[in-house]
Amino acid sequence: MGLPVFLVEELPGGDSCRLDGPEGHHASVVQRLRVGEALILADGRGGTASALVTAVGKGTLDTRITTRSNVAAPDPxxxxxxxxxxxxxxxxxxxxxxxxxxxxxxxxxxxxxxxxxxxxxxxxxxxxxxxxxxxxxxxxxxxxxxxxxxxxxxxxxxxxxxxxxxxxxxxxxxxxxxxxxxxxxxxxxxxxxxxxxxxxxxxxxxxxxxxxxxxxxxxxxxxxxxxxxxxxxxxxxxx
The missing domain is CATH 3.40.1280.10 (SPOUT methyltransferase, trefoil knot domain)
Structure with a gap:
C-alpha cells in the first residue's frame, strides 16, 4: 500500500513540517498516524517530500523531511x-x-x-x-x-x-x-x-x-x- 499524501500550502525550506488544520486532523485523528510512520507532503504544484512522523498532538502532526522531489508540469x-x-x-x-x-x-x-x-x-x-x-x-x-x-x-x-x-x-x-x-x-x-x-x-x-x-x-x-x-x-x- 502506498504512503498517504497530505497537501500543504508550501513545502518548508527546512527539515521539519507541522501539519495542522484539516490535514493535521485527518492525519492524527482519522488515519491515526504514529511516531515513526512515513507519509508524503505535497504542495499541489509538483513539489513533494517524503517525511517521517516525529510527534503527534491533538489535531497536529510534526514531521521530519527525508527526501524531496519535483514533478514537472505536463505538456500539453x-x-x-x-x-x-x-x-x-x-x-x-x-x-x-x-x-x-x-x-x-x-x-x-x-x-x-x-x-x-x-x-x-x-x-x-x-x-x-x-x-x-x-x-x-x-x-x-x-x-x-x-x-x-x-x-x-x-x-x-x-x-x-x-x-x-x-x-x-x-x-x-x-x-x-x-x-x-x-x-x-x-x-x-x-x-x-x-x-x-x-x-x-x-x-x-x-x-x-x-x-x-x-x-x-x-x-x-x-x-x-x-x-x-x-x-x-x-x-x-x-x-
Missing part, C-alpha cells in the same frame, strides 16, 4: 469543460477525471444542464472533490476547478486552445485518431445529461473546436470525461 495539458450535471454525477465526474489525470476542470452551465448553480457551494464541493481525489491518487499536481463558465466563455477558451474538441455522438472523427498538438492546452468539452445542443455545437465549432466521438455507444456525463482523459493520456504518452 488537458482541460475538461464539464457540463453541470444533476445530483452527485458532477462530483463523480470530477473525482474520476482527477484520478486519471485531468489538469484542469471548468464547470459549464450548458443549455441542457438540468441542475443550476445558484451560489458557490456546488463549486466548492467540486474543488473539495478534486482535492481529495488528487490525494487518493497520490498526484503531485492538484487540478484546479475554475469558476463556472457560460457557453460564450467556453467558446473563447476553445478559441485560445492549442487543441479544441467536443465530445458528440454524431461526430465523424474518433478521439483516438484526431490530430493532437505537441504542446500547449488541450480543451475538451463534455456535455451534461442531455448532451450538447445544436447552437452550442455551432458556437464551439466556429471557435475552432473539432467534434469527436469516443465509440459507437453513448456514455454518461459522469464517465465520458474520465474515459476521454484516459484515451488522451495514452496518446500523449503519459500512460
Amino acid at each position: 495539458t488537458i482541460t475538461v469543460v464539464q457540463g453541470i450535471a444533476k445530483g452527485d454525477r458532477g462530483e463523480l465526474a470530477v473525482a474520476t477525471m482527477t484520478e486519471v489525470g485531468v489538469d484542469a476542470i471548468v464547470p459549464w452551465a450548458a443549455a441542457r444542464s438540468v441542475a443550476r448553480w445558484k451560489d458557490e457551494r456546488p463549486l466548492q464541493r467540486w474543488r473539495s472533490t478534486a482535492r481529495e481525489s488528487a490525494k487518493q491518487a497520490r498526484r503531485a499536481w492538484l487540478p484546479p476547478v475554475r469558476p463556472g463558465a457560460k457557453t460564450a466563455e467556453v467558446a473563447l477558451l476553445l478559441g485560445k486552445a492549442s487543441g479544441a474538441y467536443v465530445l458528440h455522438e454524431a461526430a465523424d472523427v474518433a478521439l483516438s485518431t484526431v490530430p493532437l498538438p505537441p504542446a500547449g492546452e488541450i480543451v475538451l468539452v463534455v456535455g451534461p445529461e442531455g448532451g450538447v445542443d445544436d447552437a452550442e455545437l455551432a458556437a464551439f465549432t466556429a471557435a475552432g473546436a473539432v467534434p469527436v466521438r469516443m465509440g459507437p455507444t453513448v456514455m454518461r456525463t459522469s464517465t465520458a470525461g474520465a474515459a476521454a482523459v484516459a484515451a488522451l493520456s495514452v496518446r500523449l504518452g503519459r500512460w
